[in-house]
Amino acid sequence: MASPKRTEKLQIMLDDEELKVIDDWRFEHRMPTRAAAIRELIRRGLVAEDIDEPDTEGKSTTDFRVEPE
Template structure:
């Protein structure tokens, strides 16, 4: 599979607990980088059936 060219950068800030959870999840899944893990979690979150993102509504946090 050809590599996907990524031309946009997204920066986020996490606290120590959020980073630890992200790292634990990515290591459990065998992911090579934090960026890969964040992209996968974003993809999963946006494809959850019934989620507000699917209906174009603002996300409630």
């Protein structure tokens, strides 16, 4: 089955720590590219049911830190 055609390009800014966590996850899960890893992490986040709602009251939604396991 062919994957859907990707027609939108997104630009995001990450700090070195966030990028390291994503790259570590990518290699641990043998993802072929960084983009594929990010798409998979987004997909997992969107289907997850046990995640608290984000606290965005008075905060920029871009201000977050990833806590490595």
